[in-house]
Amino acid sequence: EPEVTQTPSHQVTQMGQEVILRCVPISNHLxxxxxxxxxxxxxxxxVSFYNNEISEKSEIFDDQFSVERPDGSNFTLKIRSTKLEDSAMYFCASxxxxxxxxxxxGQGTRLTVV
Amino acid sequence: GESVGLHLPTLSVQEGDNSIINCAYSNSASDYFIWYKQESGKGPQFIIDIRSNMDKRQGQRVTVLLNKTVKHLSLQIAATQPGDSAVYFCAEAGGGSGTYKYIFGTGTRLKVLA
Structure with a gap:
């Protein structure tokens, strides 16, 4: 059965560092x-993403966040300068x-900012 | 009911009994509703959905009821099994926002007693 996969499963980072969370959506999803x-x-x-652009974003998704679909299979979430309050499970969906x-x-990435 | 932070409403049922989990949604314009199951450390797993033009939908051992008048959704699980133990979230979508982002409810923890 097709599934959404996310890597890594757990990421620990220092406050102020950049992190990239990766996702491979189901292949025929848009x-x-x-x-x-x-x-x-x-x-x-x-955030939601369609046709290579952001469709909608919440107030949480501020300038520190960005998303990208660098190729035909990956979908990434970047946090430029992590804060303690960014610690959470991040789920990708398609x-x-x-x-x-x-x-x-997906199964999620647990981000821990220390 | 509503809860904040770590204190999820909990429903405890005996194995074999039926479970009913309730949810109040917020947007009267929402037109698509989903129940997700989340086991510890995992992503939300789809259980069943219902469109706003329906009042009831049945799946395998699960039934979702929608009452648009009072903005209420319920999930009924027949013959509850130990594997049903998880946190259950309802989600609403649509509502004219332009994209089908899901707005999740607070969640209810289901504990199945042997």
Whole structure:
């Protein structure tokens, strides 16, 4: 069964450092998303991406965040200068269409900023 | 019910009993709703979805009910099994925002007692 894969599973970084979280969405999917989940809290939308551009972003997704689809298979989330409060699980998701189609989530990357 | 931070509402059921997990959604314009299951350390896993033109949808051992009048969604799990133990999130999407980002609820922890 096709799945969304994310690497690494766990990333520890020092405050102020840049991190890149990587995702390989399901191959025929067209819409890509990043969500995050702070420990014990609900999953929060960060950004959606379609046709090589950001479709929508939340207020969390500020100038420190960026996304890229550098080739036909990878989808990355970059945090330029990490803060302690960026520590969370980051989930990548993809969907075939936009309206009323389920999004498939990856297993997540646990980011710990120290 | 609602909860903040680490204190998720918890539902404890005996193995073999039916479970009902409730969710209140926020946007009356949302037109697509999904239930996800999240096991510890894993990403959200799709369970079942429902469109706003339906009141009820059944899957294997699961049923989702939608009451648009009171903006309420429920997930019924028949003959609950130990493997059903997880946190369950409802999510809403659509609502005219332009993209189908998911807005997740707080989550309910289901504990299945042997």
């Amino acid at each position: 819409y890509f998303y990043w969500y995050r989940q702070i420990l014990g809290q609900k999953v929060e939308f960060l 969907s075939l269409g936009q309206a009323n189609t389920e999004a498939f989530f």
